[in-house]
Amino acid sequence: MVHIETVDLSSRNVTLPSDRVGMVIVQPYLSLTAVEPYRCTTQAKPQQLAMISETLVVSRAARHGASKTHFTIFPEYSIPCPEGVELVEVALRAPEWPNGTIVIGGTDALSKLEFATLANMPGTHLDLAYNSLDRVPDNAWINCGITWVKAGDGTIERWLQPKLFPAWPELNIHYQHMFRGNSVFTFSGSFDNQTKYRFCSLVCFDWIATVDNKKVWQWVLQDLQGQAAQAQAELSLSWFFVVQSNPKPSHDTFLTEVSRFFDQNIMPSVRRDRACLLFANGAGKPKPGKAKTFGSSSLVFPPQTLFTQPDCSPTFSNGGPRFRSSTLLSAYRDFVFRERGACIHSFLQVNPNSLNAGAAGRTIAVENAFVFPLGGTNDRRVPSDSVAACIKWLNDELDELPGLSVTYPDVPLATPTNATHEQTVVALRQISPQSAAHAMKLAAQESKAKYADDWDQTESYALEHLVHTLDIVCLGSSAPTLGDDSAHASVVMNHQTVDLLAIRGESHEECLKHSRGLLPPPRRQTLLVSRDPDNNPWLRRFGSFLQPESRHLGQERNITDPATGLLHLGYRNLLDIFQQTATVAAVPGAIDAELAR
Numbered sequence: 001m002v003h004i005e006t007v008d009l010s011s012r013n014v015t016l017p018s019d020r021v022g023m024v025i026v027q028p029y030l031s032l033t034a035v036e037p038y039r040c041t042t043q044a045k046p047q048q049l050a051m052i053s054e055t056l057v058v059s060r061a062a063r064h065g066a067s068k069t070h071f072t073i074f075p076e077y078s079i080p081c082p083e084g085v086e087l088v089e090v091a092l093r094a095p096e097w098p099n100g101t102i103v104i105g106g107t108d109a110l111s112k113l114e115f116a117t118l119a120n121m122p123g124t125h126l127d128l129a130y131n132s133l134d135r136v137p138d139n140a141w142i143n144c145g146i147t148w149v150k151a152g153d154g155t156i157e158r159w160l161q162p163k164l165f166p167a168w169p170e171l172n173i174h175y176q177h178m179f180r181g182n183s184v185f186t187f188s189g190s191f192d193n194q195t196k197y198r199f200c201s202l203v204c205f206d207w208i209a210t211v212d213n214k215k216v217w218q219w220v221l222q223d224l225q226g227q228a229a230q231a232q233a234e235l236s237l238s239w240f241f242v243v244q245s246n247p248k249p250s251h252d253t254f255l256t257e258v259s260r261f262f263d264q265n266i267m268p269s270v271r272r273d274r275a276c277l278l279f280a281n282g283a284g285k286p287k288p289g290k291a292k293t294f295g296s297s298s299l300v301f302p303p304q305t306l307f308t309q310p311d312c313s314p315t316f317s318n319g320g321p322r323f324r325s326s327t328l329l330s331a332y333r334d335f336v337f338r339e340r341g342a343c344i345h346s347f348l349q350v351n352p353n354s355l356n357a358g359a360a361g362r363t364i365a366v367e368n369a370f371v372f373p374l375g376g377t378n379d380r381r382v383p384s385d386s387v388a389a390c391i392k393w394l395n396d397e398l399d400e401l402p403g404l405s406v407t408y409p410d411v412p413l414a415t416p417t418n419a420t421h422e423q424t425v426v427a428l429r430q431i432s433p434q435s436a437a438h439a440m441k442l443a444a445q446e447s448k449a450k451y452a453d454d455w456d457q458t459e460s461y462a463l464e465h466l467v468h469t470l471d472i473v474c475l476g477s478s479a480p481t482l483g484d485d486s487a488h489a490s491v492v493m494n495h496q497t498v499d500l501l502a503i504r505g506e507s508h509e510e511c512l513k514h515s516r517g518l519l520p521p522p523r524r525q526t527l528l529v530s531r532d533p534d535n536n537p538w539l540r541r542f543g544s545f546l547q548p549e550s551r552h553l554g555q556e557r558n559i560t561d562p563a564t565g566l567l568h569l570g571y572r573n574l575l576d577i578f579q580q581t582a583t584v585a586a587v588p589g590a591i592d593a594e595l596a597r
Contacts, residue, residue, distance in 0.1 A: 004222075010188070012153075012189075013153065016197055017067075017192055018193040021349050022066030022070050023070065023278075024072045024073065024344060025075075026074055026075070027281065027295065027340075027345065028075065031044035031047075032077060036170060037110075037141035038077060039109045048079075051342075054344065055072065056072070065368045071101075071102050072103045073243065075105070076143070076243045077107070078108075081107045082117070088103060092150050097150060099154050103146075103148040104148075106203055109141045110141060112138055112140060121158070124157070124160065125157065126159075130182040130183040135179075140177050141177075144160055146160055147185060161203070162179055162180070163181055182211075185200060186224070187199055187200065191351075199237070199238055199239035203242075207254065208253050217240065221266065236272075240261070242277070245282045247284075252326060258300055259331075262303075272302060275352075276352070276365075284341065287377055290340070290399065291341060299366065301332065301352060302333070305365070306352065311450075315369035315386050316336060316337050318334060322456075337369070339371055345372075348367040350367060370385050371386070371387050379395070389451065393455050397463050401464055403422075424474070427489075428467070428482060439466065443459075443488065444461075444503075462503075465571060470500070473500065475578075476584045476587045484499065493527070496525070499527070501526060501527070502531075505532065506532065508531075508538045512528070526566055527567040527568075527569065528567065535571060536572055537572040537576075569591070577591060
C-alpha cells in the first residue's frame with residue numbers, strides 16, 4: 001500500500017484566496033547525466049542554478065496580479081542538490097519572500113548521504129515509518145520531491161517525498177537502483193472564505209504507476225475518502241500537482257488517467273468536480289521554439305466546471321489534437337501553455353468554486369498568463385508578458401524556414417539571398433500580432449482556419465511563399481517595410497514604392513480573386529506574386545477579370561479603378577529571374593521586364 005500523511009496548514013496560518021491564486025511554473029531545459037543516478041551535469045549546473053534564481057525573482061514580482069505568488073513549481077530533476085536546495089531556502093528565508101506561500105519542486109538524484117543531510121535539516125519532515133533512512137540501501141539513489149511552506153508567521157518547513165515508482169529509464173538500470181518511496185503527503189488548509197483547500201503532488205511516473213493494484217492517486221483519494229467517512233461529510237480536492245521530466249507529456253497513458261481521476265464514481269465522497277490537475281514539465285529545447293518532446297505544461301479541469309474556453313487566447317491553447325496529438329481530453333477544460341522551450345510561466349489560476357452560473361459569471365481558468373525568459377533570452381515568445389498565438393506560430397515557423405540558397409546553392413544569387421532572407425525574417429519577427437494574423441489571411445488563399453491555433457501546413461506553405469518572394473524582390477533594393485494594414489510589405493523597386501502581396505492558393509486565378517477585396521487604397525501600385533500548388537508560371541495571355549493591369553513599374557493609377565494599379569507576377573516567373581540573373585543589380589530590371597511582357 002501507499003501511506004498517506006495529511007499535513008494541517010491551517011495551524012500554520014497558510015490561508016489562500018478563494019477566488020484566484022498566483023502561480024509560477026518554470027519550464028527548464030535540463031542537461032542530466034546519461035546514466036543513473038540522473039544528476040545535473042557539471043557543465044549545466046551554473047545555468048540550472050541561474051534558472052532557480054530567475055524563477056524566484058519572477059515569483060517575488062507577482063506580475064500575474066495576485067498579492068503574491070501562492071504556488072511556485074519546479075519540475076522533476078530541476079533543482080540540483082545541494083546548491084539548488086540552498087538557493088530556494090535562502091529565498092524563502094528573506095523578509096521580502098511573502099508568508100503563506102508554497103514551493104513545490106523535484107531535485108536531481110540524491111545519494112543516501114545527501115538525502116540524510118536534507119532529512120536532518122531543521123524544519124524538515126519525512127515519513128519515518130515508510131521512508132526512513134534505514135530503509136534506503138547504501139548504494140541506492142533518491143528522486144525526491146520537496147514541498148516547502150512558509151507559514152503565516154514566517155516559519156519555513158519542508159516535506160521530503162521520494163518518488164514511489166521508477167519510470168523506464170530509472171528502472172532499466174545499469175549501475176544503481178532508485179529507492180522506491182512509499183508515502184505521499186497531502187496538505188489541507190483554509191481559504192479566506194473559511195472553506196477548505198486540499199492538495200498533494202506526485203513526481204512524474206507516480207501519476208500512472210500502480211502500487212499494490214491501485215494507482216497512486218487512488219491511494220490518495222482512498223485516504224481522503226476515509227477522512228470523509230469519519231467526518232460524515234464530503235471532502236474537496238483543490239489541486240493535484242504532477243512535476244515531470246517527461247519527453248511524451250501527452251502520451252495516451254498519461255492522458256487516459258485524467259478521465260479516471262475525474263470520474264466521480266471512484267471515491268465519490270472526495271469531490272474533484274472543481275479540482276485543478278496541474279502538470280509541470282521540463283522544456284524540449286534550451287530556447288523558445290517548436291519542440292516535439294517535453295513541454296506542454298498544463299492545467300486540466302473536469303467538464304463540470306463552469307469555465308469558458310476562449311477562441312484563441314494569448315499564451316495558452318485549448319489543447320486538442322494540435323497540442324496533444326490526441327482527442328482524449330476533448331471533453332475536459334484543458335489549458336496547455338504553447339511554449340515548449342525553456343521559459344517561466346506566470347499566471348492567475350481561477351478557483352472553479354468562485355464562479356457563478358450564467359452569462360455574468362463566464363470566465364477563463366487562466367488569467368494574466370505571461371511568459372518570462374531564462375538566461376537573458378531576447379525573443380518575442382518570452383516577452384515577460386502575454387504572447388499571441390499568431391506570434392508564437394510565426395516565430396516558430398521562421399526558426400525552421402530555410403532560405404533559397406539551401407535549395408539552389410549553385411546559382412549566382414544564392415549567397416546574396418542569405419542577406420535578404422535574414423533581413424526578411426528579422427522584419428517579420430517584429431510585426432504586431434494584428435499584422436501577423438492579417439499577413440497569413442492574405443498569404444494563404446486556401447486557408448480555412450479561423451484562428452492561429454488552427455494554422456497548419458497550408459499557412460506554413462503560404463509563409464514560405466511570402467518569405468521567398470521578399471528574399472528575391474528585395475535583391476538590389478532597400479529593406480521592405482512590413483506591418484501595413486493592406487499589403488504584406490512596401491518595397492522600393494526602380495525608385496518606386498510598391499505594395500507587395502504574396503499569395504499562395506489553388507490557382508493563379510483564385511489568388512487574384514482572393515486579392516480583389518484586399519487591394520490597398522489607390523495610393524500606389526501593388527505587385528501581386530501568386531503561386532499555385534505546382535508552381536506553374538503565370539501567363540498573361542490567360543487574361544484576368546482585373547484587366548486592365550499595370551504593365552510597368554511607376555505607371556499611374558486610375559483613382560476610380562484600383563485594378564489599374566495592379567502588377568501581377570507568378571512566383572515561377574520570379575524564381576526564374578532568381579535562377580537566371582547574374583548580378584544583384586540586374587534583378588529590379590529583370591522583374592520590370594517580366595512585368596512588361
